[in-house]
Amino acid sequence: MDYINLMEMEQEQESDKPPSQGPHPARPWRVAVIANVKGESALPIDGPADAGAEFDRRETIQAIQSAIESDGHQTVFLPADANLLYELHDVCPDICFNLAEGLGGDGREAQVPALLEMLRIPYTASRVVTNAITLDKTMTKRIWRDHGLPIAEFQEFTLGNEPLSPALHFPLFVKPAREGTGMGVDDKAVAYNEDELRQRVRWVIDNYHQPALVEEFLPGREFTIGVLGRSDSALFSRRPGIYREDGFHRFPTLEIDSSHSVTPGVYGHHAKTLNFSDSGVPGFICPADVTSELGEELHSLAVRAHLAVGCLDVSRVDMRMDASDRPCLIEINSLPGMTPGFSDLVVIANAEGISYQDLILEILYLGASRYGLLTSTPPTGLGLDSIERLIHQPEMVIVR
Ligand SMILES: Nc1ncnc2c1ncn2[C@@H]1O[C@H](COP(=O)(O)OP(=O)(O)OP(=O)(O)O)[C@@H](O)[C@H]1O
Numbered sequence: 001m002d003y004i005n006l007m008e009m010e011q012e013q014e015s016d017k018p019p020s021q022g023p024h025p026a027r028p029w030r031v032a033v034i035a036n037v038k039g040e041s042a043l044p045i046d047g048p049a050d051a052g053a054e055f056d057r058r059e060t061i062q063a064i065q066s067a068i069e070s071d072g073h074q075t076v077f078l079p080a081d082a083n084l085l086y087e088l089h090d091v092c093p094d095i096c097f098n099l100a101e102g103l104g105g106d107g108r109e110a111q112v113p114a115l116l117e118m119l120r121i122p123y124t125a126s127r128v129v130t131n132a133i134t135l136d137k138t139m140t141k142r143i144w145r146d147h148g149l150p151i152a153e154f155q156e157f158t159l160g161n162e163p164l165s166p167a168l169h170f171p172l173f174v175k176p177a178r179e180g181t182g183m184g185v186d187d188k189a190v191a192y193n194e195d196e197l198r199q200r201v202r203w204v205i206d207n208y209h210q211p212a213l214v215e216e217f218l219p220g221r222e223f224t225i226g227v228l229g230r231s232d233s234a235l236f237s238r239r240p241g242i243y244r245e246d247g248f249h250r251f252p253t254l255e256i257d258s259s260h261s262v263t264p265g266v267y268g269h270h271a272k273t274l275n276f277s278d279s280g281v282p283g284f285i286c287p288a289d290v291t292s293e294l295g296e297e298l299h300s301l302a303v304r305a306h307l308a309v310g311c312l313d314v315s316r317v318d319m320r321m322d323a324s325d326r327p328c329l330i331e332i333n334s335l336p337g338m339t340p341g342f343s344d345l346v347v348i349a350n351a352e353g354i355s356y357q358d359l360i361l362e363i364l365y366l367g368a369s370r371y372g373l374l375t376s377t378p379p380t381g382l383g384l385d386s387i388e389r390l391i392h393q394p395e396m397v398i399v400r
Pocket residue numbers: 137152173175179180181182183185215216217218219222258265266267268272318320330331333
């Protein structure tokens with residue numbers, strides 16, 4: 001790490017303040033934390049060298065369980081594998097904290113939400129369709145383009161020998177269409193001519209068994225923006241004061257400076273595995289040194305990107321500046337990493353004094369409120385009618 005400019009040095013930790021009177025569970029919940037664990041979840045035999053990079057560590061699951069238990073709930077960990085259906089029948093959770101990456105197929109991050117919806121069990125964050133779409137970067141970009149959001153020009157290669165679109169200009173960036181944690185991204189991801197492009201596209205298709213997404217290379221600064229909230233979040237939050245009028249929290253902007261990292265110029269897989277003290281780790285600057293106009297623009301783009309693909313409650317949006325110094329959306333993570341003190345969203349939250357425990361409980365409470373598991377105290381000026389309307393949005397509520 002070059003440096004992290006921690007605002008928490010000057011600020012009171014949010015967690016030191018007593019929770020507001022607001023929402024409360026009618027009784028303690030039984031919460032199942034569902035995830036794929038590194039070294040425990042099965043990997044495909046013909047997978048790439050970095051297969052399973054997105055899976056969580058046991059310590060992350062334990063940290064999430066501790067955060068949830070600190071609020072008086074019981075927790076249990078359930079692996080996101082083929083036994084999950086039976087485990088869920090045995091455990092009968094009130095709600096699941098979903099971290100599951102899933103196993104195989106073209107929409108693996110949607111597998112656990114789909115199972116939970118079939119069983120009518122509440123769970124945190126985004127739902128089935130959104131988790132399938134956001135895993136697929138090409139689909140996501142098509143939706144963003146439809147919403148008029150700024151993205152780099154792109155083309156998906158499924159065979160590898162498709163003619164290159166004349167709309168694309170070198171240098172081009174090549175990555176697997178449906179991976180995360182920088183899988184399949186290193187300094188060879190940038191192609192400067194058609195030979196390099198064809199080789200890299202072939203490498204992605206052969207090793208990752210999925211289409212290659214080819215985009216114009218975005219040469220400018222890189223930012224990642226945390227998104228937390230929704231229009232009525234203050235009604236159900238333990239910390240309603242952190243949300244703006246639109247219902248979303250404004251986390252500080254995190255800039256990633258890869259200029260001197262192990263994958264120079266890109267935030268690739270190797271760089272994503274390094275600890276802050278390792279050599280070759282990118283620079284992480286939070287809050288980033290940006291004008292207030294650019295900061296507002298990045299946050300507004302992140303919220304629009306989150307809403308356009310139907311994300312719920314939490315996400316992390318990656319962006320880069322293009323050759324004309326305009327921000328472009330790269331991708332959205334509807335299941336952002338939650339490793340304490342390491343994952344970008346956790347680092348961003350900590351940098352402004354939001355503790356790990358509060359971050360986890362906000363995501364849990366926002367999720368629980370969509371299933372009527374919380375009672376809320378109406379803020380002044382909001383009548384019971386409007387509360388009723390917010391709680392009973394038919395598409396949001398799954399009644400058990
Ligand atoms: N079009 C592009 N131009 C320049 N750099 C890019 C482009 N697309 C991706 N990158 C670089 O590659 C990195 C990884 O890309 P991307 O965020 O799409 O992958 P990911 O594996 O889904 O990441 P995450 O770990 O956030 O899930 C980005 O952080 C950025 O540094």
